[in-house]
Amino acid sequence: MFSKNEKTEKLDFALREAYKENSYYEPVIQLEWADSIVKKIQENDWNYTPNIVFIDRLNIPFASAIAIFCGLLSIYAISETIDAADFLITNMLFNDQFNFMSTS
Amino acid sequence: MKVEESDSELIMKILSGDSNSFAPLLRRYQGLIFKIIMKYIPQNQIEEVSQESAIRIFKALANFNYKSSFKTWLTTIVTRSCYDYWRKHSKLQEDNFSSLQNELTESQQDWIDSITSDSSITSFNEQIKKDEAKEVLDLLFNHLGAEDRMVLTLIHLDGYSIKDAAEQLCWSESNTKVRSFRAKLRLRELLEKLVQEGKVNV
Numbered sequence: 001m002f003s004k005n006e007k008t009e010k011l012d013f014a015l016r017e018a019y020k021e022n023s024y025y026e027p028v029i030q031l032e033w034a035d036s037i038v039k040k041i042q043e044n045d046w047n048y049t050p051n052i053v054f055i056d057r058l059n060i061p062f063a064s065a066i067a068i069f070c071g072l073l074s075i076y077a078i079s080e081t082i083d084a085a086d087f088l089i090t091n092m093l094f095n096d097q098f099n100f101m102s103t104s
Numbered sequence: 105m106k107v108e109e110s111d112s113e114l115i116m117k118i119l120s121g122d123s124n125s126f127a128p129l130l131r132r133y134q135g136l137i138f139k140i141i142m143k144y145i146p147q148n149q150i151e152e153v154s155q156e157s158a159i160r161i162f163k164a165l166a167n168f169n170y171k172s173s174f175k176t177w178l179t180t181i182v183t184r185s186c187y188d189y190w191r192k193h194s195k196l197q198e199d200n201f202s203s204l205q206n207e208l209t210e211s212q213q214d215w216i217d218s219i220t221s222d223s224s225i226t227s228f229n230e231q232i233k234k235d236e237a238k239e240v241l242d243l244l245f246n247h248l249g250a251e252d253r254m255v256l257t258l259i260h261l262d263g264y265s266i267k268d269a270a271e272q273l274c275w276s277e278s279n280t281k282v283r284s285f286r287a288k289l290r291l292r293e294l295l296e297k298l299v300q301e302g303k304v305n306v
Contacts, residue, residue, distance in 0.1 A: 007220035007299040008292065014219045014228065015244070015295075018237030019261045027138035034130035037158045038123055046163065047123045 111174040118165055126162055133175065137182050144186035144257060146242075157185040176271075183254075183272040190250035204297055207243055212236050216298055244294050252287035259284050260291070 002010070030036075041047065109117075109128070117125040130137075137154055145153045161181050168177055208216075215236035219228070231237065245253050258269040259280075270280040 002220065004296065004299055008295045010220050011216060011295050011299055012291075014232055015237065015241050016261055017228075018232040019241060021232055022238055023143065025142070027135060027142055029134050029138055033154075034127040034134060034158075037130060037155060037162075038127045040155070041123050041126065041159065041162055046159070048119050048121050048166065 112170070115165055115168065115174070118162070123162075130158055130161075133178055136175065136179070140179065140182045141186060143262070144183075144254070145189060149189070153185060153189050157182045160185055180272050180274065183258075184274060187250060187254045187273060190253055194248075194250045194253070204243070204247055204294065208240075208298075212240050212243070216240065220299055240298075244291065244298075247294055248287065248290060251283055252290055255280065255284045256287045256291060260288060 109125075111129065111132070114125045114129045118129070137157055138150070141150050141154050141157065161178055164181060168174065215231065215234060219231055245256075248256065254273060255269060258264045258272060259266065264272070266277055266281050266284065269275075269284070270277045273280065275283070
């Protein structure tokens, strides 16, 4: 004679074993299943658009690094331009070769 | 001799706009997809859920970041599709299990009585192969909500660890642990109800 607790344990164990028995069945899949999915994708125009998708595929840290690099490059380019302009103006004002203000 | 393209090669081709490359990728994993779905979804709904899962995989391909294997990533999407199916179709949120006993057929009740009273291993091995075993399991699961159903199947029946189950369901580990504990208590309650009201007392 089994107690209620034992019976519950037995039923639980039996159901778990029955589940395992059922899990062994190999699925029967129609040969054209994968092709039918692709057809559906194409019919609904869910295709990926070349080039655009690669932006999606960049992961965030990599995209952020590129953005920071571009930003720093822009700052460097602007500062170099200012320096060059400064150099040119200074030379134009004080160098004899460019000094239009010279009276000689 | 034609060399089979790797998963990542096929994925790159799909993402470049060649959707036909999805067919060989899908053929490679269709057995796994159906095996997962067969575990969670009723027979008459397998086709619909498998199609939905395949389309979900296709649409999410751009988000696959190669951090895990493609197989692991695909398993998560398919398991999640099954969970979403039960969230849509499970009518039971709070169930007092009162109708459970009335839903049992005579043969199912006999099966429970036989399992809980017989101690012979030969008989046990024969009993678990019977249709009634699966029917009783389905009946029990119909009295559980989507979360309980999924977490019990993964942890209690399939033997996944909390960590793996959490990954597949996209839940946190602590959440999965709590839900698993509660689901096991509910299952226990259901099993006790079946045993308590059995006809045969040996």
